[in-house]
Amino acid sequence: MGDLLGVAVLGAGHMGADHIRRLDRVVSGARVAAVADPDGTRAKEATAGIEGVSVHTDVEAALDAPGVDAVLIASPGPAHEDALLAAFARRLPVLCEKPMVPDSTGALRVVEAEARLGRRLAQIGFMRRYDAEYRQLKSLLDGGDLGRPLMLHCTHRNVSSPPGFTSAMLINSSVSHEIDAARWLLGQELTAVTVLRPRSSAGAPQGLTDPQFVLFETERGALVDVEVFVNCGFGYEVRCEAVCEQGSARIGDTRSMAVTRRGLAGQEVPQDYLVRFADAYEREVQDWVDATRRGEVTGPSAWDGYAASVVAEAGVRALETGARTPVELAPRPELYAAPTR
Numbered sequence: 644m645g646d647l648l649g650v651a652v653l654g655a656g657h658m659g660a661d662h663i664r665r666l667d668r669v670v671s672g673a674r675v676a677a678v679a680d681p682d683g684t685r686a687k688e689a690t691a692g693i694e695g696v697s698v699h700t701d702v703e704a705a706l707d708a709p710g711v712d713a714v715l716i717a718s719p720g721p722a723h724e725d726a727l728l729a730a731f732a733r734r735l736p737v738l739c740e741k742p743m744v745p746d747s748t749g750a751l752r753v754v755e756a757e758a759r760l761g762r763r764l765a766q767i768g769f770m771r772r773y774d775a776e777y778r779q780l781k782s783l784l785d786g787g788d789l790g791r792p793l794m795l796h797c798t799h800r801n802v803s804s805p806p807g808f809t810s811a812m813l814i815n816s817s818v819s820h821e822i823d824a825a826r827w828l829l830g831q832e833l834t835a836v837t838v839l840r841p842r843s844s845a846g847a848p849q850g851l852t853d854p855q856f857v858l859f860e861t862e863r864g865a866l867v868d869v870e871v872f873v874n875c876g877f878g879y880e881v882r883c884e885a886v887c888e889q890g891s892a893r894i895g896d897t898r899s900m901a902v903t904r905r906g907l908a909g910q911e912v913p914q915d916y917l918v919r920f921a922d923a924y925e926r927e928v929q930d931w932v933d934a935t936r937r938g939e940v941t942g943p944s945a946w947d948g949y950a951a952s953v954v955a956e957a958g959v960r961a962l963e964t965g966a967r968t969p970v971e972l973a974p975r976p977e978l979y980a981a982p983t984r
């Protein structure tokens with residue numbers, strides 16, 4: 644490694660381009676060494692003005708490019724397994740966007756491959772763990788002042804879904820964040836899932852089941868409900884209220900300046916995740932760069948990515964069948980910690 648951690652970014656779409664900008668201009672200690680995207684034009688646009696970066700349409704060529712010390716995967720979910728295994732084969736540390744691998748069999752292959760190496764290389768991009776409000780809620784719950792958590796009420800709304808977004812993706816792409824956040828906040832595995840379908844919004848693309856109401860059960864008897872609505876049209880809203888035995892705590896209400904004029908009081912509502920979670924992405928990538936330079940791997944693990952995929956897969960089955968669906972996890976390799984609390 645030179646003075647700076649050389650990062651190969653795989654995928655230069657919405658998230659990839661934003662991570663490239665962040666690595667180049669916001670976080671310290673890293674540089675963009677290579678970028679791969681089958682759409683070469685996107686890769687060129689995302690790297691315009693960055694010195695010393697090589698641009699590729701082939702993932703393996705980017706991983707083997709000079710100066711690459713680590714990898715950031717921001718390609719679509721189905722491409723993640725091959726990319727993770729290629730990074731592991733080269734012993735390169737990885738920050739992989741969620742979902743780690745959308746299908747649980749592929750996710751387990753990633754866990755097993757890392758366990759065979761005997762050390763962690765992967766951090767999964769569940770950035771809510773780096774959001775100031777989520778961290779505050781986590782400390783409060785861990786401190787025990789509110790007593791045992793009984794319920795989490797979650798809201799996850801997007802203004803609109805991108806082209807090609809499916810009813811299953813409301814769960815395995817969008818709700819994957821609540822799945823990870825609930826496991827982390829509560830320190831418990833999720834054990835069963837039920838999905839209800841309210842009437843679909845006229846604002847949703849034809850055939851998309853949107854919104855959905857998802858109910859998770861946990862191993863120590865708590866309940867987690869999630870309203871997910873990805874074509875709400877009015878704002879990017881992510882909220883979570885924890886209801887405990889001796890109190891409740893709620894995060895995600897609009898935190899911007901309040902303005903009153905012409906008889907109305909109002910606050911700006913973020914329109915997408917890049918705005919709402921800008922600070923969280925920055926802290927996530929900075930922590931990853933710092934830990935990688937120290938030779939450590941911190942943050943959400945491949946096991947967390949696997950668990951989220953299994954729960955989401957059960958959720959998609961529950962959506963299709965209308966039935967309460969149990970979650971079955973494989974035995975957890977020793978390399979990974981159990982959820983604690």
Ligand SMILES: NC(=O)C1=CN([C@@H]2O[C@H](COP(=O)(O)OP(=O)(O)OC[C@H]3O[C@@H](n4cnc5c(N)ncnc54)[C@H](O)[C@@H]3O)[C@@H](O)[C@H]2O)C=CC1
Binds near residue numbers: 654
């Ligand atoms: N943490 C978060 O809040 C968010 C995470 N994501 C995740 O980021 C990832 C990318 O999502 P978006 O940027 O929204 O998608 P996108 O569709 O905007 O970009 C994906 C890019 O990857 C390229 N690509 C396709 N196959 C590839 C391959 N095998 N190797 C390298 N590049 C390839 C595409 O040409 C495209 O440029 C997904 O895993 C998604 O779930 C997306 C949005 C927010």
Ligand SMILES: O=C1[C@@H](O)[C@H](O)[C@@H](O)[C@H](O)[C@H]1O
Binds near residue numbers: 816817818820873916
């Ligand atoms: O990860 C994300 C997207 O992939 C997903 O599609 C959105 O629903 C989430 O809000 C966003 O954080």
